[in-house]
Amino acid sequence: MREPSRCRIRHRASGIINVMTKSKLTSDLDAVRAQLHNARGPQLWRSLDQMADTPAFRDLVEREFPQGASELNDPVSRRSFLKLMGASLALAGISGCTYMPREKITPFINQPLGRVPGVPLYYASSVLLNGFATGVLVRSNDGRPTKIEPNPQHPGSAGGTDLFVQAEILTMYDPDRSTEVQNQGATSTWDAFTGALAGALQAQSATGGAGLRLLTTTVTSPTLASQISQLQTQYPQARWYQYDPINRDNVYEGARRAFGEDVTTRYDLSKAQVVLSLDADFLSPGPGFAAYARAFADGRRVRKDTGEMNRLYVVEASPSSTGATADHRLPLQAGRVAGFAQALAAKLKLPGVSAGAEQPGEAATKFLTALAEDLEAHKGRSLVIAGDQQPPIVHALAHAINAELGNVGSTVIYTDPVEARPTNQTNEIASLANEIEAGTVQVLVMIGGNPAYNAPGDLRFAERLAAKVPFSVHLSLFNDETSSGATWHVPAAHSLESWSDARAYDGTAGVIQPLIQPLFGGKTSHEVLAALLGQPNVDPLTIVQGYWKGKVSGDFVAAWQNILSNGLIDGTKAAVRTPTLKEEGLAGSIPAPGALELVFRPDPSIWDGSYANNGWLMELPRPLTKLVWDNAALMSPRTAITLLKLPFSVDQLKGGSIESQHYLEQISAINGKVVRLAYNGGSIDLPIWLLPGHAENSITVNLGYGRRKAGNVGNDIGVDAYAIRTSGAPWFGTIDSVSDTGTTYLLVSTQDHWTMEGRDIYRVGKFEEFKADPEYIQKEIHKEEFGSEHHQFETLLPAPDYAGRNAWGMTFNLSACVGCNACVIACQAENNIPVIGKEQVSVGREMQWLRIDRYFAGDDLDNPDTYLMPIACMQCERAPCELVCPVAATAHDIEGLNNMVYNRCVGTKYCSNNCPYKVRRFNFLQYTDISTATLKLARNPQVTVRNRGVMEKCSYCVQRISAARIEAKKTAVAAGTEVYTIGDDAIITACEAACPTQAITFGDTNNTASRVASWKSEPHNYSLLQELNTIPRTTYLARIRNPFEALSAADTVKKQEG
């Protein structure tokens, strides 16, 4: 990303060439490629000089407008010619150029009645995570996709997205993406590949494909599945394997155990009053996340007249967003969750279940008793969710408990499997590895995925792939670990560049349509499959349309149009099933928990490692640890004290006294101490990061790091935990030993401080008390701080007056926020926020305009309350920043927005010093990459790109406000009036749009009918640091928790604030 002139020059050179007629120049092109191949640094410069000497190249350069110059005289194609020239200048050498796709695609919102330049269009599409679709609307600015918004009609989105969806834009424009077909590391072509493939398949057709293996990631695409079944018809002996390192094996194994058949379990959280998560992080990205989070948050966003509120119990080892949201959280080793589930089932008197030998501790027993009581009190309106990484028995028990509580059909819905072929993926990758070892795999086709990196370490997949497969191909966005081990690599088209389809978590099929032709000439999975089927050059649109042609009713052309504009295909939701519970599935012994366990978790920011080269995600503070650019051995202070025999006791760290502050500061110093974790025969060295609330005797490590061939951003970041992950215990297991290596490593986090120091920052209240007196939270705080329940803040200044104008404001609902970070990435994408690298973050210069603060509160370091609080510019009415800027670069506008005028800023940083919320961000160096061509394309043209020396901050997406205002004025003028009104839904800020829980509301506070005004009128609405009289436009809705009386009685000692 911030590398090398090498790439740039190379692109530039080949850019000129690519404009040329292919037939004429193919030989020259090859010559150029041959010359430049393997040239690095000074060598490359010499090669370029030599190349420039060839007559062909001179000829090429001298023809100023190589191809299409004649088009200038043709009025119809002149436009596309100009577009082409602009694109090739900007792209500087991306092969393929940026013609709009030749196929007809349909805008979702704005009809293309003469595209208006500068006015963005939105297209419906889908973005995948682990094969499951989130429906999106992609914004296209003059042919460039620049921002992804949720598609509210799509069930996988429900009006929100996760952070990975938001970050896809950057992945698409990633300059490190693979640009060419490679054979054994040498440049080749698609035609050469299909030729070679045809040859290899010829040998296979004799044996019916006995040596042909197809490895994909989880497939939900109906088209791809049908192509695969065609392949299996053509080669009956061929086998299709699927592997994703973050898979749902346990979910299906558990369903099979409980019901004896493959069913998909779906939850309806809108009906759930009491939810128990058994180590299930359903409020973090995964299949159905956006829909689940939305439905769950709907039951938590309380107002003063709300009658009831849902309640969440979480039992988990590794602290998660879900745990932070919980009303009651029980930290428990991952290995003990099964025992807990069994004990709960026994408590609920499930037939055939008896509590195991393992005795839960005192806290767990209390928790269990209350939980059972609460669940029984909410029959049919409760829900038990088992975590994907928990063994099948836990899932089976959860199914049984849900059935016992009468939740099936209400909060739990069983359907036909959504995946094209549900399977135990860990077993599949193990079988494939064994087959490779046995030498039976002659042709291995890998569509996506990165098994050479992320297969369990004990399978030695990379080694076997490179040594034992004579013909292998990997279709991938990047020339990654697997690509370099395969004999062929084919660059993949990004989902924003390709035609495809995919299913949402509920089975609804959605279409994926391209916004741009493949930047780097990538191929879709459908094209590779077609090549396998002997049709090497079929257009992917034809393939996708071909599949759906027979499946939709009515006129296909009209139906297709409809599908494209909606982004989904009606009537494809998975059919509901009513499987019968088999009691014998609940029996079975539960493995004894280990003394000290290691838990593998997907990384909250880079997932399984496939996002490792995405700078936005790499630099995104992880929700609870606030770490960036690294993974670590996460453990609780208590575990660290025991393991490292530190001279503290956890009790010393309690109480918030000055001594305990000292101890806290001292114990924090062990962050970064590198320990060696020996696990199942392997070992990795990882730095420690203390995480209060982590289960005792349990260490979590996030997967996805230690990439060797991810790209310039992701290479050699963190430690590869797949190396010690085994196919036998992919999620957790007993650690053999932990030893101190005596070294330390710099871990960088954006927030080092744990507590709020007793300040009134994050307000929390209890639902029961809130119902009794909706103002009680404010009263209590005012009483404590100022001695009177109704404290009035006094000022000599006149009250600001915006009568007759729009007065923009925002609320963050702390009850709804789950800290998923989608808003942070959405903001980064919308506002062209640069990535600055670990070293710059380590000195405290992170650039995200919107951050999510994390505080631990309460006296119990083993299980503190975790508070997540989004903070962006508060748009203060009396902004301290404005007063002190000597050049008036930050100033109020007539609508009361606190604007930052980049052009006027000279960079004194005084405004930041005087900002009590510290939301201003400064370009200490030239952070924005203004030289990499593809990254320029990714930027939002409506937002200024900031250079060195300029302060920046959240603007409330002022570009969106302006756009809406212009529209409103146009409408008003057309209607012959001078008064314009901007509707409440006309402006959705980037963070608000992305938020899956609708925790963010933006609008006109002067309009009493607006959503934001109604939230601001709630009694639990408060201003952060109100006593400073800054009068922020952004306010918070205090978090309302709904603790269960029986448990909270024991909990009352926990303070509301740190």
Add this chain to the structure above:
Amino acid sequence: MAQAQPIRTTSQPDTGETYLLSGETYTSISSVIGDVPLTAPLKTPRGWFLGFGVAFALLMVFLVSVSWLFIRGVGIWGINIPVGWGMDIINFVWWIGIGHAGTLISAILLLLNQGWRNSINRFAEAMTLFAVACAGQYPILHLGRPWLAYWLFPYPNTHGMWPNFRSPLDWDVFAISTYATVSLLFWLVGLIPDFATLRDRASNPLVKRIYGFAAVGWRGSARHWHRYEMASLLLAGISTPLVVSVHSIISLDFAVAQVPGWQVTVFPPYFVAGAVFAGFAMVLLLMIPVRSFYGFQSYITIRHLDVMAKVMLATGMLVVYGYFMEVFASLYSSSKYEQYLLYNRLSGPSAWAYYGLLFCNAVAIQPLWFRRVRQNIPALLIISAIVSVGMWLERYVIIVISLQRDFLPSSWDIYIPTIWDWSLYLGTFGLFFTLTFLFIRVLPMINIFEIRMLLHQETERAHRNAARGHDHGHDHDHAHSPTAAD
């Protein structure tokens, strides 16, 4: 006013103290002081070359540091969010403070008729100028886009923009530029009679021409002297409020903000006292070596040092009072942010700086109560050095420690200066000492004509003392009458 009060011609109240050693004549004064700049280049003392070489090398450090700063941006420093100001502003305030002694000596002591100032004021004024030159770099260099620094000045422009007159940073622009201008004028005007002396004494025609040019036709006529006295008086009058205003305004950079630890109303007087305190420490630190190197013990006597030490002690105690007020304010404020600030200073991660400052500025100056210490040159050197460090720490405590931990604990961070922070600081020493060495080489570093006048007064006093042996009563009246006339 038709007739200015000729302040220097009135005989001063006789304090009974002597500032000049006996045996000096008008000629000896002119030659001892005046010959330093008139020395032929090749006869420059080796020690000067050595000192100048070191200073010049440091100046090159400055240039390297600034070049790299311009190439990369302020990110080469250790500043961050929340600590947006680090050594840039610390050093700015520190250097400005250093300069205050010069202004105080030249303006206020002139108006107060403190004759003892005459032998040190030139040097102190030069120090003021050079310190302001060093300080003046920082507000420009610390900008993210230093090439736009002129936007801080109110000038007619096509942007249609005035600077923001509400911002203390803009007040700084006026305060510092006025201060620099007036100091320079005062210094140059004061040099005119001495330029004439050098012109008259120079033998090299080129040197004669240069000093003659600088002397702007000074002939020493009564009319010249009259105008000169008038100009000095006016400039002294203009300078006097500047002594107070400059550092008061700089203190408002902090006091106007709402950062806990900055928002303190005692800042303006406390900063002024601190500035004079630091300035006198620096004058002592520089003058003691120069005095012994050039053999100026006759002009800068031990009594001068003693008086400067007294001023240092007095202003130091004012500063200590400021520290008490800060503590009192944070305890009395009932603001948890202010109270946390105190806790953080006393036991936070940078507590060493606060204890260091208390030691340097409050404890280390206590020996100055004793005359023996005030007149002991090594002791004065050590104490002055400690005070200079202490005043640097004071700015560190105010700026950095306050910013490190403000309102929201989530944004707390620490500040670690980088090599570029230090090299720029070191580099400004290069600038300062390069200018200082050039000054002592080419200009009379002690005011020749004022020393002559002092000699005249001394001589008169000697006469009076002789007369007093005959008539005590008369002397008594005589000693008081000028005071009464004032």
